[in-house]
Amino acid sequence: MLSRNVYPQTRPGKWSVLLLLAVFVLLLVSALIVQSAQPFNFDTLFDNTWAAIVSMLAIAAALGAFVVGVYTILRNHERSVAVFFTVSLGGLVALFVLMQLFL
Template sequence: MISRNVYPQTRPGKWSIGLLLAVFLLLIVATVSTQSAQPFNTGTLFDNTWAAAASMTAFAAAIGAFFVGLYTTLRNQERAASVFFTVLLGGLVVLFVLFQLFA
């Protein structure tokens, strides 16, 4: 039986879940567009414009999901497990970006 605490009850909580789903969909689009460009022998991600745009948008959506999830957890006292999962995954993406910038 699914508890009431799995799904978010507030609008920002639902937005954070939607942004996390958008991250996964954009990463699938980036992967498919990279695989379809295989005969053209692209060396880096930025050689394929569609894959680069989808990947950068996925990073932006993950960072947005983190901040929206953190906001709704702290401000609206959202206690849904899915929002905590969103904050966890978004936080990992934020740490990855920070380590890439400052390492």
């Protein structure tokens, strides 16, 4: 049985991990949408409206997981590995978004 420090114990911690799982599911759905539209030869992601919407939802979920994870660590003193992993991946997505906006 795994240690207590692996899974989050607080409600916001569980939301943070669920949002991260939603990111992976949304990215998988986006990839499936893009693969199903191969005969149409779209040049960019934004030529396919559904894939763009799902990808933007994945980015929003990743940023939400980051914010909720940081809140959980600071306010509720959550110390689970899953929440720290969520914050690190969400932070990478936030860094990527900021670099795309300002560089």
